[in-house]
Amino acid sequence: MHPPGADTVLVRHGDLNTKSNTVKRYMEGLLAENLEAILADRSVPGEVERRWSRPLVHTTEDAVEDATAAAADTFGVVSASPCLTTSTEKDRILEVLAETARARYDGGSFAVDARRADKSLPYDSDDLAREGGAAIWEAVADEFEPEVDLDDPDLTFGVEVREDVAFVYLEKRAGPGGLPLGAQEPVIAMVSGGIDSPVAAYEAMKRGSPIVPVYVDLGPFGGIDHEARAMETVRVLSGYAPNFDMEVYRVPGGETISVLVEEMEEGRMLSMRRFFYRAAEVLAERVDAHGIVTGEAVGQKSSQTVQNLGVTSRATRLPIHRPLLTRDKADIVEQAREIGTFTESTIDAGCNRVAPDRAETNARLEPLLAAEPDDLFERAEEAARNAKLVEP
Known part of the structure; x- marks a missing residue:
C-alpha cells in the first residue's frame, strides 16, 4: 500500500553502512546497477538515483508497486517503501500525512514513525511524530474514532526527512539484505x-x-x-x-x-x-x-x-x-x-x-x-x- 500519488521507491541497505566510504560508494554503485537490471528485466519503468545511503527509484504511481517488488528482490536491499516525496517544511509534511490518512486509513490503530536526518531543521523527530499524529487524527475523526497504538499499530505512517526532501510511506517491504551481487568473488x-x-x-x-x-x-x-x-x-x-x-x-x-x-x-x-x-x-x-x-x-x-x-x-x-x-x-x-x-x-x-x-x-x-x-x-x-x- 502506498500514499496517493506515490511515484518513488525509497531503498534502504544495511551491511553497506558498515563499510568505509570508498567501499560503500563502490557497493552502492553495484546495488544501483543490479536494481536497474532487475527493473529492465521485468519491464518496470524506473530511473535509479544513486543517493548516499538511500538510493531512490523514480517511477510512476501505476508502476510503483512493481518497482517496490523489484527493489525488495535485489540483494543488498534491507527494505523498500513506495513513497510520496515532498518538501522538508513541517507544515507540508503534515498536509501530506492528512491527505494520506483520508485516502488510506479507514479504521484500526495507527502510529507515526518519523525520522529526521538533517539536524539543522527547526523540528525534531518527536515533534514530527506528535504533530503528524494529531494531523492524521483530525483528518479522519469525522469518519470514525481513530486509535493510537505505538507498540503494535494496524497501520504505520512513515516519514523520513533527508537534507532536501521528505518521504511519506505506509509500508517497509522486506528485502533479502546482505551485500550487492558482485561485491564478492564468484x-x-x-x-x-x-x-x-x-x-x-x-x-x-x-x-x-x-x-x-x-x-x-x-x-x-x-x-x-x-x-x-x-x-x-x-x-x-x-x-x-x-x-x-x-x-x-x-x-x-x-x-x-x-x-x-x-x-x-x-x-x-x-x-x-x-x-x-x-x-x-x-x-x-x-x-x-x-x-x-x-x-x-x-x-x-x-x-x-x-x-x-x-x-x-x-x-x-x-x-x-x-x-x-x-x-x-x-x-x-x-x-x-x-x-x-x-x-x-x-x-x-x-x-x-x-x-x-x-x-x-x-x-x-x-x-x-x-x-x-x-x-x-x-x-x-x-x-x-x-x-x-x-x-x-
Whole structure:
C-alpha cells in the first residue's frame, strides 16, 4: 500500500553502512546497477538515483508497486517503501500525512514513525511524530474514532526527512539484505534439482557472490526430468541476477556413478560427493571461481554427519561453503517457497537411487580410499574437462 500519488521507491541497505566510504560508494554503485537490471528485466519503468545511503527509484504511481517488488528482490536491499516525496517544511509534511490518512486509513490503530536526518531543521523527530499524529487524527475523526497504538499499530505512517526532501510511506517491504551481487568473488554452486541446493546458492548470492551453477548428470540414476528440475531452479535464481551469466555447466557423471554402485556398498555416497567436489575444483580453475557452495546441513542425511562432511571436504583444496549447515529442513523448505524454487525442487533426487541399503555415517578417510576406485579423481577431472555449457 502506498500514499496517493506515490511515484518513488525509497531503498534502504544495511551491511553497506558498515563499510568505509570508498567501499560503500563502490557497493552502492553495484546495488544501483543490479536494481536497474532487475527493473529492465521485468519491464518496470524506473530511473535509479544513486543517493548516499538511500538510493531512490523514480517511477510512476501505476508502476510503483512493481518497482517496490523489484527493489525488495535485489540483494543488498534491507527494505523498500513506495513513497510520496515532498518538501522538508513541517507544515507540508503534515498536509501530506492528512491527505494520506483520508485516502488510506479507514479504521484500526495507527502510529507515526518519523525520522529526521538533517539536524539543522527547526523540528525534531518527536515533534514530527506528535504533530503528524494529531494531523492524521483530525483528518479522519469525522469518519470514525481513530486509535493510537505505538507498540503494535494496524497501520504505520512513515516519514523520513533527508537534507532536501521528505518521504511519506505506509509500508517497509522486506528485502533479502546482505551485500550487492558482485561485491564478492564468484563461487561454484552445485545444483542437484533438490530443495536445498538452490537455497544455498541464493544465500551465497545474498552475500555478494555470483554463482557458476554446476549440475552433475547422473546418467540412469538421474534422468531428463531430474535435470529439467535443476535447470528450472537456476532459471528462477537467474531472475534475481539478470545482469549476470547463469549458464549451467553439465558434468557427465553417469559412467562413474555406475562404477561406484557396482563396486562399492558402504561409503559410495561419500565417494560420489568426492567425485563432485573434485570436478567442481577443476571447473573453478577454468572459470576463476573461489569456492564451492552446497546445500548440505549437519545430520540431514547420512552422508552429512560431521564426520562424513570432514571426509568428503578433503577431496578439494577449495573451501566448501555450506550456508545451510545449521538450518532445519522446515526452515529451508519455507525459504525455498519464498524465493520461488520449491515447486521445481520436489522431484525425488536421483542420488536417492544410488544410496546403499546400509549407509555409512562415521567414515574414515583411509578405508574409504581403499574401497573407492583408484582413478576416482582422474575420472572427476576428465568429467570436468568434458563439461558442457547449457542454457537453464
